[in-house]
Amino acid sequence: MLWELVATVFAGLGAAGIALMLRKLSAQKLPRYLVPVFAGLGMLGFQIHSEYNWYSHQLSLLPQGVVVVKAVEEKISWRPWTFLKPQITRFMALDVKNSAANSKNPELVLANLYLFERRQAAINVKLVVHCPSKQRANFTEQLVLPAEGEMPGAEFMAIAADEDALLQVCTTQKNV
Structure with missing residues (x-):
């Protein structure tokens, strides 16, 4: 964020x-207020440019085998x-490439889900996907994993229609 501030100032x-x-080329005939107006427009233009290029830049940094599950577009009132x-x-x-099936219950797949937000550090969430029921849960020490053939417990929630990409781990899994 510091470098973005420095780049905005420059x-x-x-x-x-x-x-x-x-102004110099016009022999000072252009008004003086043009200088701060240009400075403000330059900083605003840079900020708008970096806001819209943030997503594509982040995608270019993702390693192979990491797929976007969901992207959130927003309309913000203070950014008309x-x-x-x-x-x-x-x-x-x-991270589909490094997902792994559970050795005791191959219906369960463990994968890393990364949450990215502009101007925030990425968050890594360990995720357990129960492939037959299309449900997921965050992997914690308190999570009760179902045995093979059983339905998952209340900790698991249905995978939303707009998060269907989570099911990619069910087709590209390794046993652990």
């Missing part, structure tokens, strides 16, 4: 420098440009 300084050059094109502010990614 974008403003660069835009102000362009305005100063334009998001009403024209909603901005992706957070997303969930699943």
Whole structure:
């Protein structure tokens, strides 16, 4: 975040420098207020650019085998440009490549789910997917894993229709 602040300041300084050059080329006939206007527009433009490029940049950093499960687009009132094109502010990614089936119950698959949000550190959630019932639960020490052929308990919740990508771990699993 510090580097983003530094880059924003430099974008403003660069835009102000362009305005100063334009004033000099016009023999100071352009108004003085053009310099801070250009600086503000430069900083705002840089921020908008970085907001919309954040998602694609994060995707480029994901290793092979990690797939996006869900991306959340938002329209934010204090960012009126998001009403024209909603901005992706957070997303969930699943490590399909390194998922593993439980050795005692192959219907259960353990996988890492990563939660990304703009200007926040990524969060890693250990996830257990019960493939036959299409249910999931966060893996904790208190989680009671069902035996093979049993239905999972109340800790498990149904996988939402917009999170169907979670079921990819059911087809690409290794035994652990």
